[in-house]
Amino acid sequence: MSSFSDRALLTAVVADVTLILGYAISAVHPDRRVWPIGDSSWRWWFNWSALSVVFAGFPVLGALDRDSFIFTERWSKLTGSGIAALGMGFALSALFELGWMESSGREGELRTNGIYQYTRNPQSVGFITFIVGAIIAVNSRKLAVHGILTILVYALFPFAEEPWLREQYGQEYEQYRKRAPRFIGWNLVKKLITR
DSSP: OOOHHHHHHHHHHHHHHHHHHHHHHHHHOGGGOOSSOTTOHHHHHHHHHHHHHHHHHHHHHHHHSTTOSSOOSHHHHHHHHHHHHHHHHHHHHHHHHHOHHHHTTOSOOOOOSGGGGTOSOHHHHHHHHHHHHHHHHHTOHHHHHHHHHHHHHHHHHHHHHHHHHHHHHHHHHHHHHHHSOSSOOHHHHHHHHTO
């Protein structure tokens, strides 16, 4: 009989794989996209149902499987916690700057200033950083499996939404693409270091 943490991991992995497949399809076949959500109710239900399971997997697996991995030193918990806090702060600042509705792919202005002048996908950068920090801090094998798959989900977001952004904003988006990197570039690194 499997443990509760095994079932929690399986549930999280199924949600991760569902999103990975959905976002890969969105990137390759924009006419069959699941992201961005836009005004579609079925896309909204698909994404937020799966993302809710993904988000819930972090505290559940963290609580049930902590200290089962390779990061055993005390400094790793502190370092991981700091990395996670930095990543979450970065992601939330981008979310607040863009707004909830536009973050889910609803129409609005194309943001090219603030944090968006350094990366076209600051929420993905922030959440990926948070996940790396959480894996180190919690030191869980099962959380590492879930976290790596979730990193892939957040890495695919930009590719899934790019055809939609090109369609919505045309030449304005093309010019923005030339100025700001997809994830991170040297300008963002310099900005973070010099603060």
